[in-house]
Amino acid sequence: MRYGVLGPLAVWDAEGRPVKVPEAKVxxxxxxxxxxxxxxxxADRLIEDLWAGSPPGGSVNxxxxxxxxxxxxxxxxxxxxEPAGYRLLLADDGVDxxxxxxxxxxARAHEEPAVRGRLFADALALWRGPAYADVAESLFARSEIARLEELRLTVVEDQAEVRLTLGExxxxxxxxxELVARHPLRERLRTAHMRALYRAGRQGDALQSFHELRRQLAEELGVSxxxxxxxxxxxxxxxxPQLATPAVGSLSCRTNLPTPLTPLIGRRKAVDQVRARLSSDTDTRLVTLTGLGGVGKTRLAIAAARDMTERFADGVWWVELAGLGAASTPDDIAERVITTLGLCDTAATEPDLDDLVGWLCQAVADKHLLILLDNCEHLVEPVAVLAGAVLSAVPAGHLLVTSQEVLDIPGxxxxxVPPLALPxxxxxxxxxxxxxxxxxxxxxxxxxxxxxxxxxxxxxVSAICRRLDGIPLALELVASRLRTLSPDELAACLSDRFAPPEVRVRGLPVRQQTLRGMLDWSWQLLTADERTVLRRLAVHADGCTLPSAEAVCADRDLDAERVPDLLSRLVDRSLVVREANRFRLLESVAAYCAERLxxxxxxxxxxxxxxxxxTELAEREGERLRGPDQRRCLERLDAETVNLRRALDLAVAEDAAGHAVRLVNALTWYWFLRGRLTEARRSLQxxxxxxxxxxxxARLTARAWLAGIELRTSSAGATPVPADEDPTAGVDDPVLRARLQWFVGxxxxxxxxxxxxxxxxxxSLAGARTARDRWGEAAALVELARHVPAQGESHAELGAALFHEVGDPWGRLRANRSLALVAERDGDRARAERLHREGLPMAEELGLWTEVVEALTWLGRTALADGHARRATELYERALSVSAERAYSRxxxxxxxxxxxxxxxxxxREAAKRHLNRALAKSRSSGHDAGAAAAPAEPDLVPRA
Incomplete structure (x- = not known):
């Protein structure tokens, strides 16, 4: 039996099925x-506890x-x-x-911050609510509940400190x-929050938090x-300076390589060889790791790439391609790379969005970076096209590819990657x-x-490793069997199981047959319900959360409440990998399970x-994107991007246009916020x-969204939407129509x-007011403030107040910028500067990098106008750094x-001339003629000799 006390009391049997315990006293x-x-x-203690000092007659009976x-x-x-009383038999890990x-x-014993953070996250994920929730009012439980709650808060604080070192x-x-508000006197928790606020650019909030603590301590405890x-x-x-994000955090921003939870074994020489091939002493810029499924290509590639993060000034980036369909184009792969490098927001502001491969190559043309394209065997041709373009256009660009098949291109x-060495x-x-x-x-x-x-x-052990041909995945799968078998018994099982010709699969290489046989054997050892969950998980392209696993795996024959325990058992058998709150299948296991499905x-x-x-997830999160949960919803949709794309592909392939249209309608606002306008346009179409x-x-709504997107992605001379036509006509929902009118307008x-x-x-403004839609009214007011000078300030002020009321961070940023433009137009430069400064951390928090650059350059111009050359240089250097990192040419x-x-x-004068020449060269190479014209338009930029 397994017991859950971190939440309402729960019991599961050996098969993972919930066991109902009836009656409150039991x-x-x-x-x-x-x-x-x-x-x-x-017994007398139990009687005292259960009946709180008022036992019934015949209490012993x-x-x-x-x-x-x-x-x-x-x-x-x-x-x-027993003589001493009653006791419950518990296994070592029988209680959560x-x-x-x-x-x-x-977690506390591990040295690697990323691993510690994941272990802390795994620990906190076990909590389903307040501990011992069923008996929270009972005196006998209070001290244990308090102890567990204190442990939970301590782990939250531990995790927060780790996340601060990782730059989060x-x-x-x-x-x-919210947690600080519930526990206002916990100084360690508040310390972490203050550090986070300060590093997020919210110095005022950090200071206010301290003042609040000092006040409450004085009033409640009389201490400082x-x-x-x-x-x-x-x-x-x-x-x-020491308050700034630690170096480890800044380095982590230049790579997204995952941190393995277990060490890489037996590949030190291979890691050194891969590094040597990509070293600065060679001309090699494309290395492809090949080998059969399960041999460890990805782990080797990540280990080799991680050791090179300091060498590539513009980062080392891992791009997972397993979730892309076999019909994907080079542009689809380029889009995935653009998203991974964080260039989406800036890509939306640039020309040539129809040629994403070309735009990517131009964006990273002068960067020194390494891109790891992982799991490419089903995309060899489009990956080869992209790789060839990058190698040709990016002199300092390097590629590391994992695939069961070579790309077969020059360079x-x-x-x-062979299996591990056998004894x-x-x-x-x-x-x-x-x-x-x-x-x-x-x-x-x-x-x-x-x-x-x-x-x-x-x-x-030697026989086991030989029987499995040293294939890492097969070794990991079988190792968990030692919970129930001795090494000799396990070796005998494998000898019987792998006797020819039973597992030899015609057409497969010998070692690939071995892996297939290992997967077959692992499959047969599962219960029927475990097999059901495992094969159904294969539909996910990029892992899933527990709620998604329950929704997809459960049906009339398998209750959703049984899925968590079945998943846990599959994790124990190494068939499913848990990373924080997500469950994933390894590539070879996923392919096998897809066949079984x-x-x-x-x-x-x-x-x-x-x-x-x-579809329902997108609709649910999309509804919350215009409010205080905006950041959490953005992060949730970011995490599910690959699965959402797969859902759209499947809806189209299965002729389920209804779900496809619902899905893109729900996601368009998310794509807009993230600057992924090309993805929005293609998906809507x-x-x-x-x-x-x-x-x-729903079709009318999608067409209206598409009209607004096409206006934002077409060149100035094109007319994707007739100017005198209202694409929102026919949309019956008054709130939705007003918002679409704003979007198209x-x-x-x-x-x-x-x-x-x-x-x-x-x-849009009239419609939003009639429908009492505060968000729609705010959006329309803020936009009209730019176009109606006479009412600009009043519109912007009211829009800002409404956005603040609904708690939409993006809206507050938009309103803040409108207020700054109005102040600038009215000649109130001090207020405009204050508003731009306030908007800067908001834009950084949302990852709207073009807005960050606009605010920095405006503040730079103000510093110049006031004669502060040093301050202006700092602001412009920061703007240049962000722009270069995000490939924002303008x-x-x-x-x-x-x-x-x-x-x-x-x-x-020499520095001034150098910067001007760079601006001219960049404007010409990027196609921004306006930029080329703007540079010499600056009066007397470089004094004449």
């Missing part, structure tokens, strides 16, 4: 026994009745009577509270606010804040030197604590549930062209059709011009 009895951790509890009821549920052998503490201890200050600043948090307060006031160096002899010392044995023993010890290689089991005849039904699940029945209103004004755009904006041009002006103000 549940309280079980809780009492669990609180004592399997130790004996005297009544207690025995409750014990009997509990035994009927759990099994008679689970509740034992013990698992929570074990994970926390493992912006997310922490938002997440810890401790020395640690007081010192932090002083450091914030002085803006001391490619192929590095085969040559049965002597224990010789066996121990084998990398295959080393991996097996390491995984076996993790699965069965206490397992070691010794003289008694060396021969059996087809064999079971479940593909259509599971795909339909998958499409429905992610694809959904509208899909076969199948569709709600006419702003597109028209940005396209130069100011009169028609303003008409739609005014219609921002680079403006920053270079600003740096030239600052240099002129300092009297440095």
């Amino acid at each position: 549940r309280a009895l079980l809780a009492n026994l669990l609180i004592h951790g399997g130790g004996p509890v005297p 009544t207690l025995q009745t409750k014990i009997s009821q509990l035994r009927r549920v759990l099994g008679r052998e689970q509740v034992v009577r 509270a013990l698992r929570f503490q074990e994970l926390a201890e493992r 200050h912006t997310a922490l600043a938002a997440e810890l606010g 804040p401790g020395p640690g948090i007081s010192a932090l307060h002083e450091a914030i006031l002085r803006q001391e 490619e160096v192929v590095h085969p 040559e002899h049965t002597d224990p010392d010789a066996v121990a030197r084998s990398s295959a044995v080393e991996l097996f023993v390491e995984r076996a010890a993790a699965a069965a604590p206490g397992f070691v290689l010794d003289a008694d089991n060396a021969a059996a 087809a064999e079971a005849g479940e593909e259509a039904a599971v795909r339909a549930r998958f499409v429905r699940c992610y 694809t959904a509208l062209a899909a076969a199948g029945e569709t709600d006419p209103a 702003t597109g028209l004004t940005g396209h130069g059709h100011h009169h028609e755009g303003r008409q739609l904006l005014e219609a 921002g680079e041009i403006r920053a270079e011009i600003g740096l030239g002006l600052a240099a002129r103000l300092r009297g440095d």
Whole structure:
């Protein structure tokens, strides 16, 4: 039996099925026994606890009745009577509270911050609500509940400090606010929050938090804040350099390589070889790691790339391609790379969006970076096209590819990845030197604590590794079997199982047959329900959360409440990998399970549930994108991007146009916020062209979204939407229509059709007010403030107040910028500067990098106008850094011009000339003629000799 106490009391049997414990007193009895951790509890103590000092007549007999009821549920052998009292038999990991503490201890003992953070996240994920929620009012439970809650808060604080070292200050600043409000006197928690606020650019909020703590401590306890948090307060006031994000955080921003939870074994030489091939001493810029599935290509590539992060100034980036369909184009792959490099927001502002490969090459043309394209075997041709373009256009660009098939293009160096080395002899010392044995023993010890290689089991371990051909995935899968089998028994099972010709699959290489046989054997050892969950998980393109797994895997024959435990058992068997709150299948396991799904005849039904699940997820999160949950929703949709794309592909392939249109309607605002306008346009067009029945209103909505997107992605001379046409006509929902009118209207004004755009904006304002839609009213007011000078300030002020009321960060930023433009137009430069400064951290928090650059360059111009050359140089250098990192050409041009002006103000004519020439060169190479014209338009940028 397994027990859950971190939330409402829960019990699961050995198969993972929930066990219902009826009657409140029986549940309280079980809780009492669990609180004592399997130790004996005297009968009189149980009576006192259960009836709170008022026991019924014949209380001993009544207690025995409750014990009997509990035994009927759990099994008679689970509740034992001893002279000292009753006790519950508990396995080592039978209670989630013990698992929570074990994970926390493992996290604190680990040196790698990223691994510690993940272990802390795993520990906190075990909590389903307040501990012992069923008996929270009982006196016997209060001390244990308080103890567990204190442990939970301590782990939250531990995790927050780790996340600060990883540079996650912006997310922490938002997440810890509510927790600090609930526990206002916890100085360690508030310290972490203050640091996060400061690093997120919210110095004022950090100082206010300290003042609030000082007030509450004085009023409630009559004491002052401790020395640690007081010192932090002083450091914030002085803006001391050590408060900045640690170096590890800044480095992590230049790579997205995942941190493995287990060490890489037996590949040190291979890692060195890959690094040597990509070193600066060679001309090699494309290395392809090849080998059979399960051999460890991805782990090797990530390990080699991680060791090179310091060498590539512009980053080392991992791009997972397993989720892309086989029909994907080079532009689809380029889009994935653009998204990974964080260039989406800036891509939306640049020309040539129809040629994403070309735009990507231009964006990174002068960058020194390494891109790891992972799992390319089903995309060899489009990956080869992209790789060829990058190698030709990006002199300092390097590619590391993993694939079962080579790309076969000029410049490619192929590095085969063989299985791990097998033991040559049965002597224990010789066996121990084998990398295959080393991996097996390491995984076996993790699965069965206490397992070691010794003289008694060396021969059996050697036989196991040989039978599995040293394939890492096969070794990891079988290691977990040592929980129930001895090494000799396991070796005998494998010998029987792999006897020819049973597992030899015609047409597969010998070692690939071995892996297939291992997967077959692992599959047959699963229960029917475990197989059901495992094969249905294969529909996910990029792992899934627990709620998604429940929605996709459950049906009439499998209750959703059973899925969590079945997943847990699959994780224990190494068939499913858990990373934080996501569950993933390894590539080879996913391919195998996809075959099993087809064999079971479940593909259509599971795909339909998958499409429905992610359509509903998109609609649910999309509804919350215009409010205080905006950042969390953006992060959730970011995490599900690959699955959402797959859901759209499946909806189109299955002629489910209704779901396809619903999905793109739900996601368009997300794509807009993230600057992924090309993806929005292509997805809307694809959904509208899909076969199948569709709600006419949903189609009208999609067409209106598409009109607004096309206005933002077409060149100035094109007319994607007739200026005198209202694409929102026919949309019945008044709130939705007003918002769509705003979206199309702003597109028209940005396209130069100011009169028609303003008409739609005014219609949007009227419609939003009639429908009492505060968000729509705010959006229309803020936009009209730019086009109606007489009412600009009042419109902007009211729009800002409404956006603040609904709690939309993007809206507040938009309103802030309008207020700044109005102030600038009115000649109130001081107010405009304050507003731009306030908007800067908001734009950084949302990842709107073009807005960040615009604010920095405006502040730079103000500093120049005031004669502050040094301050202007700092602002323009920061703008240039952000622009270069995000491939924002216009921002680079403006920053270079600003740096030239600052240099002129300092009297440095050579620097001014250098910056001007860079601005001119960048404007010509990027196609921004306006930038080229703007540079010489600056009066006397470079003084004449």
